[in-house]
Amino acid sequence: MHIDPTPEQFAAFKALDREKPLNMLNLVKLKDAADYKDGRGGTGAEAYKSYGKESGPIFAGVGGEIIWRGTPKAMMIGPTDEDWDVAFIARYPSLNAFLAMVMDPAYQAIVFHRQAAVADSRLLANHELDGDANFG
Numbered sequence: 001m002h003i004d005p006t007p008e009q010f011a012a013f014k015a016l017d018r019e020k021p022l023n024m025l026n027l028v029k030l031k032d033a034a035d036y037k038d039g040r041g042g043t044g045a046e047a048y049k050s051y052g053k054e055s056g057p058i059f060a061g062v063g064g065e066i067i068w069r070g071t072p073k074a075m076m077i078g079p080t081d082e083d084w085d086v087a088f089i090a091r092y093p094s095l096n097a098f099l100a101m102v103m104d105p106a107y108q109a110i111v112f113h114r115q116a117a118v119a120d121s122r123l124l125a126n127h128e129l130d131g132d133a134n135f136g
Helices: 007-014 044-061 095-103 112-117
Strands: 022-030 065-070 086-092 118-126
Touching: 007 095, 022 044, 022 095, 044 095, 044 112, 044 118, 086 095, 112 118
Parallel strands: none
Antiparallel strands: 022 086, 022 118, 065 086
16 A cells, blocks of 8 residues: 655655645545554544644645545546545645655654555645646
């Protein structure tokens, strides 16, 4: 499962343009029961809610904002064995802002909630295209 980036993925991410605005597409599958290392209980959804509540001020502090979120309902095109509980796009003013968030000691102190909550995930970094609003 994909919870955290591999060193190679993180290195490729850090090599992107660090000044451009960054939109991160998040797809998240939650565990039925949270898997906390200290043995505390709760559901994956409860642990993810704790992650959101505690990381929210740090996320906002670097200029981040959620620009869209939803509950995936059907896989129209793609692997039918993948299903997601949560989908959202988080916008950061830059890659540097994202890195500032994940390197913040306050964030590092609470990311264990995400790790306890998430069964699988996808995180796709995107820069915006210039030009008109058409597909190409």
